[in-house]
Amino acid sequence: MSLPMTRPEPGLPAKVTIYEVGARDGLQNEQTAVPTDVKAEFVRRLLAAGLPIVEATSFVHPSWVPQLADAADLMAGLVDDLGDTARDLPVLVPNDRGLDRAFALGLRHVAVFASATETFANKNLNRGLESQFEMFEPVVARALDSGVDVRGYVSMCFGDPWEGAVEPEQVVAVGKRLLDLGCHQLSLGDTIGVGTAGHVKDLVAAFGAAGVGPERLALHFHDTYGQALANVHAGLQAGVTTYDASAGGLGGCPYAKSATGNLATEDLVWFLTGLGIEHGVDLSAVAATSVWMAERLGRPSPSAVVRALA
Template sequence: MSALPMVVPEPGLPTEVTIYEVGARDGLQNEKTSVPTEVKAEFVRRLLGAGLPIVEATSFVHPKWVPQLADAAELMTGLTAELGDAARQLPVLVPNQRGLDRAVELGLRHVAVFASATETFASKNLNRTLESQFEMFEPTIAAALAAGMDVRGYVSMCFGDPWEGAVPVEQVVAVGKRLLDLGVGQLSLGDTIGVATAGHVRSLVAAFADAGVGCERLALHFHDTYGQALTNVHAGLQAGITTFDASAGGLGGCPYAKSATGNLATEDLVWFLTGLGIEHGVDLDAVVGTSVWMAGQLGRPSPSAVVRALGGTPG
């Protein structure tokens, strides 16, 4: 049994938060050593068993760009055979129409597209301009909606770009609004290189509110490069955000961020929310155990502070 923090609620914060688990996709996509499909499937099953309400499973991206996720169809076919409709509810990333077609063929219900808030990252990551990326997303989003799916929109580089530096808040809002206008249901605003600070978070959420986009349409996706992820979560909570992305064990990170320490760890977020008395539905022991197990599969310790504090040996 793990230790748990003393619960001291803070007035004015949301009483319940949704954790959007991205470890199986965002966490593993940059791993250089190939992770077997059966290990990925077990990872997803364990994350679901830990009570995480949303587990993003994979990405239907071309294997040339992300070799680690070349087994997306095999993974989802196997999970569907085992879990049935529960597997069809798992979100997947679809970078374009071809990716969406594969998700439709498998009967999946939730997809995501990945946009950029900056010109340079759009060019390097999508081979598009900031403007022309929407020409790629428009038919994909329309087709997904026509197939009865819902669509999430990731927006990267919302708080800073390694080539362009500071990113104007109004530019991020403009990109987000375009995606919402195309039919995206929720925006995940990504601090891709981990440079956000609390005031910046509050400013961006307020700017979306001024543009008519409420907190219920927004999620926040933090990296812990400079140790600010939980401080930024707190700022998001104060601003009314109730969905936060996290990665079990702190797996993953942006390859463009110097010394990036990866995504906000699910365990660190769970510990933080538990201490504030905010409901999240996640079993901390189970997710710590899952991350210890995955660390064993990957052959290195988890970067999560809570996993290091509570975790035992890989098993």
């Protein structure tokens, strides 16, 4: 398999962490139920491809996300199969009940999902922008008291389909609250894919001005308008070294009907390889995994790199 010619760019980080979200964020919007054994094999293949972090599922109520109703069964099977490796797979927990389910399996890494806007907080969490923290505070505190670390997601960081453009200061205010609760990292989500490179730099700079350096941040892009890799480049220039991505570009946002999904892991790997940035991922293995999953979903992968290699 061909790889891009490597031409390092001065001033960029030497190494990047790819935070794989395909098994959770990528599959959660699928309308046809994906069998639990297929999800488990997907996770195993992603790990075997060298992805250092694979977010496996979400302990959300089945009525909210039917696709992830098998979260406990999936994780129990992975723990039986992989042991401590599975216990280190992060899972999303929306509330105390979700955290209890993670505790029951001995899982060590969880995430909470906040909104940067009032409207999306109401629609996605049934909470207001302020009252969402009343739900997160006990979850984060209990997790930390039990030695479980917590990642914080912030959605709608660049634009909201109801409220329009979102100012960086509004995102910083929400993100700082999550960090103050004890989250070790913030993933800033371009949920509907409207972000551009200048906006990315401004948002990272706004966090810096508030005392939050790029080492505490991750960036999560959607490629709705074809800007995801340009936005990664802007993030690299700003010093951010963790990027969420989804194998094969799986996923999307129900509030942006034109969304083509998450930034594809393969597209990100190709891009980083060309810049000489270390990532540790086997491109051919993750691309083969995406082809395998696309066959089970009954449609081709939206990833440009997967299509080119196939």
